[in-house]
Amino acid sequence: MTHSTAGASRAPEHTHPAPHPRRWAALALVCTAQFMLILDVTVVNVALPDMAADLALGRTALTWVVTSYTLCFGGLMLLGGRLADALGARRALLAGLALFTAASLVTGLAGNAPVLLGGRIAQGVGAALLSPSALSLVTTTFHGGERTKALGVWAAIGGSGAAAGVLLGGALTDGPGWQWVFYVNVPVGLAVLAAIPAFVAARAPRPARLDVPGALLVTAGTGALIYGLVKAGDTGWADPATLLPLAGAAVAYALFAVVERTGRAPLMDLRMFTRRPVLAGAFLMLTATALLIAYFFLGSVYLQHVRGFGPLKTGLVFLPVAVATGLGAHLGSRLVGVIGSRTAAVAGMVVAAAGTVPLTRLSDTASVYGSLLPxxxxASLGIGAVFVTATTTALAMVEHREAGLASGVVNTFHEVGGSIGVAVVSTVAASGIERGTVGGFTDAFTICAVAAAVGAVVALALVPRGKPRMTGGPHVH
Incomplete structure (x- = not known):
């Protein structure tokens, strides 16, 4: 776009507010807080068998240890963003971090399943309030080229958090005990809470309507969906105990659509799903996250229940997997601008499917390092590329003014995808998890391979052609 010289001489030049002198320290603090949230998605996976032994947890409870956190994190994230506007980002950040820290202490002290799951739910609620507030502070504190650098640091937190989670979870569980995968958040959370008022500038609240009914409906609907999927592993798919919650999920989602279409301040603009790039990005993010978190869940239980690995050894096995995911994301960010979103998405899904095929032939005697690990x-290399393609497709192929809305949709599907993936594979692998036999695990990995292959076919039809143009819109991880 060009402007006339005369017009330019009369118009005042747009300037950003003076940069905050402690903005880089503020970035370090909010990234530390975000790092804890991402860590808690994967850190518990390695500790699951020890939790089960100490608290007498069955398969269903183990599944909810993972899914309850990501369910509340994803289901309430958009509401958390609205609360950040209404309360002020710093105030919402402090409230979310305080809740997350307190919930981590409660979860570590849990002596039974209800307290453990209640703590995980509270952690998810705190994360849903903290994460969008932290991102809002990053985008308003930095401007121009500095914002690009700051968002790059923010994005790197996702991959490093997943990698650190599996290793830290194994080391803590093998050392002081599984409780410390939660206790470790407490001193870090308290230190960040104490430092934030001195380093993070307060922003004035903005008037914002809160769509509480919408947030509760989408969270309840997803919770009912996960409950039905997990219940199917105990009672079968045709049992009323499975069908009723699945039907309840459908009703809740339908009511959510009505509320969003008729409400004065909808939580999610459903018209975004008429934008093909956003729909494609949401699908890719849901599928990729479901596969990756399912791999962590299945692999951890298989290695410790079937193969007799300890927590630290299991964490070390998963470290190359987490690194490969980050490497795949790096390669995907390069390739998507060269070969286009559709080709990158399909290629990533095909690689994920190809990597999963050897996992469908696991045994209780074959070398872990020669079969499971490769x-x-x-598979994770391909999934990493799909993550990047999902984000760039949704944010870079829509109008700049819609990038924030698209980001909220994709990030919601990121967290919810992990919950659904674990619920499905837990049900399919029920016999293997409960009896410590390999059969259920191979069935679950077969489902993962089929899902990745179907994902490739859907991506071929759904993802738009062309190369994305980056808008610089925000993204959570």
């Missing part, structure tokens, strides 16, 4: 590494 398959996981190859």
């Amino acid at each position: 398959g996981f590494v190859i």
Whole structure:
């Protein structure tokens, strides 16, 4: 766009507010807080068998240890963003971090399943309030080229958090005990809480309507969906105990659509799903996250229940998987601008499917390092590329003014995808998890391979052609 010289001489030049002198320290603090949230998605996976032994947890409870956190994190994230506007980002950040820290202490002290799951739910609620507030502070504190650098640091937190989670979870569980995967958040959370008022500038609240009914409906609907999927592993798919919650999920989602279409301040603009790039990005993010978190869940239980690995050894096995995911994301960010979103998405899904195929032939005697680990590494390499393609497709192929809305949709599907993936594979692998036999695990990995292959076919039809143009819109992880 060009402007006339005369017009330019009369118009005042747009200037950003003076940069905050402690903005880089503020970035370090909010990234530390975000790092804890991402860590808690994967850190518990390695500790699951020890939790089960100490608290007498069955398969269903183990599944909810993972899914309850990501369910509340994803289901309430958009509401958390609205609360950040209404309360002020710093105030919302402090409230979310305080809740997350307190919930971590409660979860570590849990002596039974209800307290453990209640703590995980509270952690998810705190995360849903903290994460969008922290991102809002990053985008308003930095401007121009500095904002690009700051968002790059923010994005790197996702991959490093997942990698650190599996290793830290194994080290803590093998050392002081599984409780410390939660206790470790407490001193860090308290230190960040104490430092934030001195380093993070307060922003004035903005008037914002809160769509509480919409947030509760989408969270309840997803919770009912996960409950039905998990219940199917105990009672079968045709049992009323499975069908009723699945039907309840459908009703809740339908009511959510009505509320969003008729409400004065909808939580989610459903018209975004008429934008093909956003729909494609949401699908890719849901599928990729479901696969990756399912791999962590299945692999951890298989290695410790079937193969007798300890927590630290299990964490070390998963470290190359987490690194491969980050490497795949790096390669995907390069390739998507060269070969286009559709080709990158399809290629990533095909690689994920190919890597999963060897996992469908696991045994209780074959070498873990010759069969399971190479398959996981190859699959996660493809999934990492799909993550980047999902984000760039949704944010870079829509109008700049819609990038924030698209980001909220994709990030919601990121967290919810992990919950659904774990619920499905837990049900399919029910016999293997409960009896420590390999059969259920191979069935679950077969489902993962099929899902990745179907994802490739859907991506071929759904993802738009062309190369994305980056808008610089925000993204959570």
